[in-house]
Amino acid sequence: MTGLRHRRSWVVLIFLAVVAALAGTVWRYGYLQALEQLARRAEGDLALASDRLSTELQVYQELAVLLTDHPMFDALDDPARRVAAQAQLLEVADKTAALDVAYADLSGRVLVSANGLTPEDVSGTAYFRRALQGALGSDHGVRAPLNRRAYYYAAPTFDATGHVRGAVVVVADVASIELAWPGNAPAVFFTDVNGEVFITNRFELLFWTRPPGGIGLVPPDGPAPEFRAAQTGVHEIWNIRWGPYVPERALHLQRHLPIVGLTGEILVNAAPARRLAWLQSSAVAAICLAFGAMLFLATERRRTLAQANAVLETRVARRTRALSEANALLRQEISERKEAEAALTRAQADLVQAGKLSALGQMSAGISHELNQPLMAIRSFAENGTEYLARGRADKAGENLARIADLAHRMGRIIRNLRAFARQESEDVRQVDIVAILDSAIELTGARMRQDAVTIRFVRPDRPIWVRGGDVRLGQVFVNLLTNAADAMEGRDGKTIEIEVAETGPLRVIIRDNGPGIDVPDKVFEPFYSTKEVGASEGMGLGLSISYGIVQSFGGDIRGENGPDGGAVFTVQLEPWQAEQAA
Incomplete structure (x- = not known):
């Protein structure tokens, strides 16, 4: 009896270990799948934010190019023409929300400015030197007298001989661009070649810089907060504590924007992916444990019946030996009854076990394999419908809901067909x-x-x-x-x-x-x-x-x-x- 209990304990421990390994595998697979979907949505959000930034800055770039041929920059030696040119530039700045619009001559001296926020001498700036070479110059930073984050564009102007005679400078306000971004968007920030955060929708990260190691960010002053980076599959996960509006466990993606000289990065909360993976692994573990409990109870019942049957056979044999000398006919009847009872017990046990194993095989062989494709389609149409509703396209959302209803009806038919196929029905x-x-x-x-x-x-x-x-x-x-x-x-x-x-x-x-x-x-x-x-x-x-x-x-x-x-x-x-x- 002790040996039997020892073997049963080992069987239970091995079963629990297998269930734990299976649940861990399901968790890993579910987590990677959820991260893959999260990465696709994050790539879309980052692309949208990058396109929005590029589009906003392109307005000021095109403004600088369009103003190069304007006649108001001719004969600015005349004070009256300077006053008129300043009024026109002020009107352009007000209509385009530019911080300043100015014109500088070949030496870099600013002859006229809309708001007077451009330095009087821009000869030492990179964007002006680029314009003197006949190309469009651009730069960004925090410079006097603005003392604000600004993006600069300089477009060259040419004289009648085709030589550069000056440049139109347009100054864009970065803060006004950030205010136009949605407040519920994931954390997005744009870093320059020095690794400094110059544009972001999380102002607590402004001017944070990339550390010498090249991963994460550190504040411009004060101690660096907690930061750990881990690689999960092909995805980079950051464990951070940077503030209440930045997720503690985030999926990190980045995208280079050579047109504006910045790198866009996004941090998306990865906690929902972990919760989904835990839910899937818990469901698999619960199903396996329930099946194991049912199998254990069935085995225990069969063992108890076998022991009772063995005791009964022993008693019948003892009584048969006692009565065999008294009545041969009674011995024969008792023997036939024993054989019939043993055959019936074996047939009942075999029938119950075969029925349970058959039902288990039919269910596991069909449902998980047949419903995956419609479920994936329903999820895809649901995500599309949500996106169309967010865009106000109710007609397209209705089409997706109709397809979901059709797929749900089709899933019902698939379940009926799988049940019929499992029972060998046609x-x-x-x-x-x-x-x-x-x-x-x-x-x-x-x-x-x-x-x-x-x-x-x-x-x-x-x-x-x-x-x-x-x-x-x-x-x-x-x-x-x-x-x-x-x-x-x-x-x-x-x-x-x-x-x-x-x-x-x-x-x-x-x-x-x-x-x-x-x-x-x-x-x-x-x-x-x-x-x-x-x-x-x-x-x-x-x-x-x-x-x-x-x-x-x-x-x-x-x-x-x-x-x-x-x-x-x-x-x-x-x-x-x-x-x-x-x-």
Whole structure:
């Protein structure tokens, strides 16, 4: 008994260790997936902020260029013309919100200024020296007499001989550009070549600089706050305590802006990604523990019944030996009863165990694999709908909501079909359009294909082609084939999937890719056979096995082979729909 308890304790400990390892794997995978989605949104936010900054500054750049040919800069030696030119420049500055607009001669002396905020001599500035070379000059910084953050543009003016005779200087107020940014946007800041934060929507980070190590930021004065950087997959995560409006755990991305001479950087809160990963791993651990508890109780019950049966057999044998000499007929009846009871007990135990294992196999083999594609599409349409609502485009948001409702209805049909397939039931064979089913599969996998830069070439017939089958399950077959082709071509250039409907001879749907091909074509339709790496998305090895069963249930056939030019070729043969068959 002690040895049995010891073995049971080891089994429980091993099971808990496996569950912990599985939950950790799910957490890691879910966290990386969530960070990938967060990075895509952060890249969009950073691109939007960078484009907004470039557009704002471009207004002042174009203003400087447009003013170079203005006649008000002619004959500024006349005091009256200077007064008139100053009035015109003041009007331009007021209309464009520029801090100052000025004109300097060839020596760098400012002859006229809208607000008088430009230094009287700009000959030593980099932007003016660039303008003297006949090109557009630009610079930024905090300089007297402004003592404010400003961006400078200098455009050269030319005389009748084509020589530079001066420059138009336009000074942009950086603070006014920052005030126009949304207040609920992630933390964005722009650093110059010296690593100093010059523009940001978090004013507490203003003038922070990059330390000598090249990672993070330190304030211009005072001690450096806590900072740690970690690499999670391909993503850089910063653990910081820089203020109440900067996330403590943030995903860091950057983008170079050579046009304005700055580098845009963004910090996006990574806490939601961790919460989602914990939720997924907790759900997997809870399911595994529940299954383990049920299996443990079933095993304990079976062991108890076996012990009781052994005790009963011992007692019956003892009594049988006592009565065997008295009545041979009674001995025979008792022996037959013992055999019947033992056979019944074994049959009941085997039937209960087989039923539980069968139900478990049916549920785990279908639901997680079949619902992933519609769920990904629903999530994509939901994100698009949210974005359209934010932009005030209710009609487009309504279209996305309608597609979500359609996909939810389709998921319900998929669940019913999976239940029927798991019970070895068949969906009613009816007339379906294989062209429409292929269009639906291509649309369902469109986001994945665009993300992986996969080109789908579908030689689409210009009319419906009717076959015997079910639209939901046939659609899932082609979704599985398309996603498997995309997975096989991962890391390659020029990824292409070709789809052809051949009507000569047996009706066939041919799907080709330019991936590495199939290692063992004879095993590709076996359950749990997969060439994907452990932990890879959808790498359970059930997709092609389920697809094979679906096509077989409709009287068709599916086979996979390697093409003559490389890549995999899957051929799905289906039975055409004929009126006499329907009759």
